[in-house]
Amino acid sequence: MSIVKPYLTTRSLVPENQESPISFLRTSAVDSSLFYKRNHFSYPHLSYSSYWIPISGLVETPLLLSMQDILQLPSKTIEVVLECAGNKRSFLRPKVFGEQWEKGAISQGFWKGVPLRTLLQLAGVKQGAKEVVIEGYDAGKRTDIDGVFSYTRSLPIEKALHPDSILAYEYNQKPIPYKHGYPLRLIVPQWYAMASVKWVRQIKVISTAFTGPFQTKDYVYYPHKENDEDAFPVTFMHVNSTIQAPADREILKTGKHTVKGIAWTGIGQVEKVEISLDGGKTWLPAELSPAGDHGYSWRFWTFDWYASEKGEYAILSKATDSNGHTQPNQPYWNRKGYGYHAVDRIVVKVE
């Protein structure tokens, strides 16, 4: 009768963009009902009865695979965090345009599927292959250029051939929910989630650099407000951490409080999370939960804090990964607001 539960937070309905209630997630495998949704278009209508995946382009033997074919190939299951490149965008100053994601455009769980590498090897990648283009069934109009576009992205051939880039058909031991890409979703660990194309429609090997708008207009860091100079593509996730509790601007009693959060990274593993209570002058270690098997998932952390004096406190969290990358004090401002990974910060009042 008094069960309390969180829900997704809606940023827009058409397309449906909703963030996870990240502060209230305490399990590794996020329930699919709380997995964040980031769509560019309305949901596509697929004909499942005639669902075939073509693998074409620069290959020896073009393939047309059925779901049956794919389900019969050797699979693997990996725990992967997916983070929208725009996660935390709302915290950038000066503010930028686009979905005002707070801290919940991130979720994780167990994805099962066939390595894209297996499929590419079946088809036989020819010499000169540079990128692999993955097209989704979702399509529609854009605000910036005329025409109808499908959501299509490419991967460098090396990343496409990485054994953990998989064409997934299960999430948490169930078919991938429709809204998250049923029946097939590409899962690209380590990269921001724009690479993990949903409702995969076709796969094509090419010898050039793919130039679709979701590759060359969106998901590009533009350091300048007024021009496109010095732009470079969004790829790997940055090392990052999020404070889950207390809530920002929460009022607490004096006494012991446990600061809780998550930390994750792209390349490598999170190895350290530190907390500062003096604005970043000194840092104290938080306790980290064990790392996942592949290092593609977030680690939970906790920090016991004894608030003996009344007053206002800023609490900062900073993660460092196995490559020595650490969160910067200030965010990297870019016009489309991607890749926010500055030190996380909340302010609480003890009374």
Added chain:
Amino acid sequence: MSIVKPYLTTRSLVPENQESPISFLRTSAVDSSLFYKRNHFSYPHLSYSSYWIPISGLVETPLLLSMQDILQLPSKTIEVVLECAGNKRSFLRPKVFGEQWEKGAISQGFWKGVPLRTLLQLAGVKQGAKEVVIEGYDAGKRTDIDGVFSYTRSLPIEKALHPDSILAYEYNQKPIPYKHGYPLRLIVPQWYAMASVKWVRQIKVISTAFTGPFQTKDYVYYPHKENDEDAFPVTFMHVNSTIQAPADREILKTGKHTVKGIAWTGIGQVEKVEISLDGGKTWLPAELSPAGDHGYSWRFWTFDWYASEKGEYAILSKATDSNGHTQPNQPYWNRKGYGYHAVDRIVVKVE
């Protein structure tokens, strides 16, 4: 299969505080699943089998009423907006502590019940009555003072005797949902919703000013950060408006867009909503939906906007009520962050 729907946004789980997805509400009667929740404590455990309401204190005949008694009295149904006094608190600068409500700590619908006046007249209010104290079953600890407190509020005798202050037992033609005060919730139109006590446990007429902490510590405007001087109680809602669409920082195409929103007030009726596209120098009228029967509900409004030029635009909305009250350009800062009702403002980019 592709039904999109919004959910409540969780600010905290214990107690459960969740705001309505206000941008996506287009009907007068908000579905109870999307009605905002604002609790001070965990949900109470009531014994419905022995549910009696005592009406005592400064009355001729103390009463002990059963639900049966209450259901047999003449009832009325009124459309009432309930707005948390902390709605929009997150927009105050300097920021204040407490739940960081954005624009959704507000909902409305049809409440049916018995006027509190009817019950007080049955008991016979004695000379010298000054306030009516309403206690809820919800109770617990506070951060600022030791002890266990129930959520208890008082109303001035005049407001308690107002024919539209009702002890409600139905919301939208169904029993009030448990989380919203089942079986009986006080509904006080025009006042911020801290007055609309849930899970009513007892009613008492007193000759003095009630001094419980939810009356004299919380729900008080403190104009100064460091001291309690010039404090005064939170009572009536202010005239207010909220832009529902476009979303703040949304990217739009050039062309026609409909700006949509709601407007409401405490005393009187909303009579005018105006939009400014030049930072408040000039204002243009929005089109208002019909007012509700009692003037206790919000009015929807729309404004057709032809965005022919690319660029960034601030869109402001300002409501004015039948008493000539209008939204100020700047919010009234107060330490606990109540009663925010400055002109609403979003920024969009047309490309």
